[in-house]
Amino acid sequence: MAEPSTLLLGLLFLAVAAGWVLGRSASASDKGEDKSPPSQYYLGLNFLLDGEQESALKAFSDALAVNAETFETHITFGSLLRKRGEVDNAIKIHQSLLSRSKLPDVQKNQAHLELAKDFIAAGLLDRAEQLLKDLIELSVDHQADARVLLIEVYEASRDWVQARQLAESQLVEVSSQQEPAAVARASAIREKLAHYCCEAAEDDDMRGDTESAGRLATEALNWCDDAVWPQIILARLDHKGDKAQEAYDRLMRLAQASPDRLPEFIQDLLVVSDEIDRRDDVTDLLSALLEHTQDPQMRVIAAEEYLARGQQARALDVIKQGLLTQPSPKLLRQAIELLGEDVVSPEVIAGAQRLASRQSAYLCGVCGFHGPSFYWQCPGCKSWDTLHRPKQ
Ligand SMILES: [Zn+2]
Incomplete structure (x- = not known):
């Protein structure tokens, strides 16, 4: 003691x-x-x-x-x-x-x-x-x-x-309470209930009980119809059940409704879009989303997608625009990596990588907790859905 x-x-x-x-x-x-x-x-x-x-x-x-x-x-x-x-x-x-x-x-x-x-x-x-x-x-x-x-x-x-x-x-x-604050409290409790259903759904999915997981994720949407997490779970279950088209449609709708959470499901979306040969549509959607945001993370995702499709010039263009409007260590790293060792020395590339790795990927808007991984519940203050990517 x-x-x-x-x-x-x-x-x-x-x-x-x-x-x-x-x-x-x-x-x-x-x-x-x-x-x-x-x-x-x-x-x-x-x-x-x-x-x-x-x-x-x-x-x-x-x-x-x-x-x-x-x-x-x-x-x-x-x-x-x-x-x-x-x-x-x-x-x-x-x-x-x-x-x-x-x-x-x-x-x-x-x-x-x-x-x-x-x-x-x-x-x-x-x-x-x-x-x-x-x-x-x-x-x-x-x-x-x-x-x-x-x-x-x-x-x-x-x-x-x-x-x-x-x-x-x-x-x-x-x-049962009448005061105005009660409405906000009820809405916060509904959001929390949706998160509990998702946690339980994730546990059931891990145990292999996909039926129960699907039921719980659907219940989560009943508590909070614009929640992101249940849609990600349902899309994963669709994919497991050989329903790639349903998973794709669900994630494309989600990308448009909640672009802020795209990094949490972009990989799933890319996998299912490849399976049903709709990757071009995902690339187009990322380009369209880029027009409405200054979010450097969205630029990083779009640039990676252009690179994966062999469109180096387009990728570099997006990164350069980002460095002008809202620079971030990750954009700088991407730019330097893309320019390659023909243009910059290996030490500069290594320096940019170190700089980018120092930037926490996620930050809690309530308590300031930051770290490299995403959690639906903040490990610091235990608030739900408060981790976001810093906008720089
Ligand atoms: Zn927190």
């Missing part, structure tokens, strides 16, 4: 001192309230001075948890420890709070919620799940927060059946 840092312990010590003074003054006006025993506070101080940090933390926790007035200080320290990665110590603090029989129920429930967050941070998802289910039963005030966390637990454990059930119950609740 990680030792708590001296700085944190020092801060906790000060908080306990302040909290205890507050607690004592409050208790003085209410003789029925339990009073914090100063012995724990001095004991903690002794442990701290002796360098016994674990024992000091325990003593301070004991001192701090005794009265309700110090509760918020305690919760703040617990969450601070969790955010610093000292999850074991956060768990100890919150468990210690829950062991206090004299805390009002509302505060106990809050500690309960914090402990569930600790368990999620520690990867103890089973324990978090049980705590959150209990809390949903116990506290009307904490139900909404507990449901949000419980969905997080189901997502992390890839339990899409339970995630869907919970999201559907959230949707029923939100749909």
